[in-house]
Amino acid sequence: MGRSRTVAGVAGVRERILAAATELFAEQGYAATSVQQVVDRAGVTKGGLYHYFGAKEDLLIEMYRAVFGERLAALDRIVGQGRDPEWTLRAIIDDIVVGTAAMIKESAAVSRELAAMDNERTQRLQADWRRYQETVRGLIRDAQEAGVFAAVASPEIVSWSIFGVTNSLHTWYRPDGPKPAAAIAEELADLVLTGLRA
CATH class of the missing domain: 1.10.357.10 (Tetracycline Repressor, domain 2)
Structure with a gap:
């Protein structure tokens, strides 16, 4: 799934990750959302996510x-x-x-x-x-x-x-x-x- 307009319009990496996670958690729930889905939607790497957040x-x-x-x-x-x-x-x-x-x-x-x-x-x-x-x-x-x-x-x-x-x-x-x-x-x-x- 590609990035939404909301996530695409957010400039900072940390903010993009949070925006992507927010959308995914709201859409399908926390347990059903993988870290990979978050990074895919945010358009960042797992390393980028873990730079700002130690865990999901x-x-x-x-x-x-x-x-x-x-x-x-x-x-x-x-x-x-x-x-x-x-x-x-x-x-x-x-x-x-x-x-x-x-x-x-x-x-x-x-x-x-x-x-x-x-x-x-x-x-x-x-x-x-x-x-x-x-x-x-x-x-x-x-x-x-x-x-x-x-x-x-x-x-x-x-x-x-x-x-x-x-x-x-x-x-x-x-x-x-x-x-x-x-x-x-x-x-x-x-x-x-x-x-x-x-």
């Missing part, structure tokens, strides 16, 4: 860092502004929906495959995900205890109603679909916050 697993971990690292940094920026809980939760929902949609292929590859891997490196990544969840739940919990949000559901259920949509976004969202990501984010935030209003 490193490609998946790098994708996770690209997808989730941005979301975690954005979460910290949003929460760090110290604004009211409704504004903060709306901004978090907007960021996670719009950010995930912007990296939909990477999100598809990561969400399907990383959960099945269990080693020291992936456990560190999963610890970041737990920190993200706990930050969102802490925001909801604090607002409920202060009487700003209604305690109609636990912080865990509220957060999973958000994460359930965003973690499955790659299965149904289409960039050329009827609604842009920002509109989906707004609707989801409206739904969640309407239920939480005291």
Whole structure:
């Protein structure tokens, strides 16, 4: 299979390798993709791949860092502004929906495959995900205890109603679909916050 337009248009070797792996993992899964397929699509040698990545697993971990690292940094920026809980939760929902949609292929590859891997490196990544969840739940919990949000559901259920949509976004969202990501984010935030209003 020849290189796609996406991969052909990426200049750097490392970036071409990641773009090729992202497409292949999203199309056929991590386990079904060989290193040879990645190098063929990227138009590089195996030596070129191993210069940047020690193993195929490193490609998946790098994708996770690209997808989730941005979301975690954005979460910290949003929460760090110290604004009211409704504004903060709306901004978090907007960021996670719009950010995930912007990296939909990477999100598809990561969400399907990383959960099945269990080693020291992936456990560190999963610890970041737990920190993200706990930050969102802490925001909801604090607002409920202060009487700003209604305690109609636990912080865990509220957060999973958000994460359930965003973690499955790659299965149904289409960039050329009827609604842009920002509109989906707004609707989801409206739904969640309407239920939480005291």
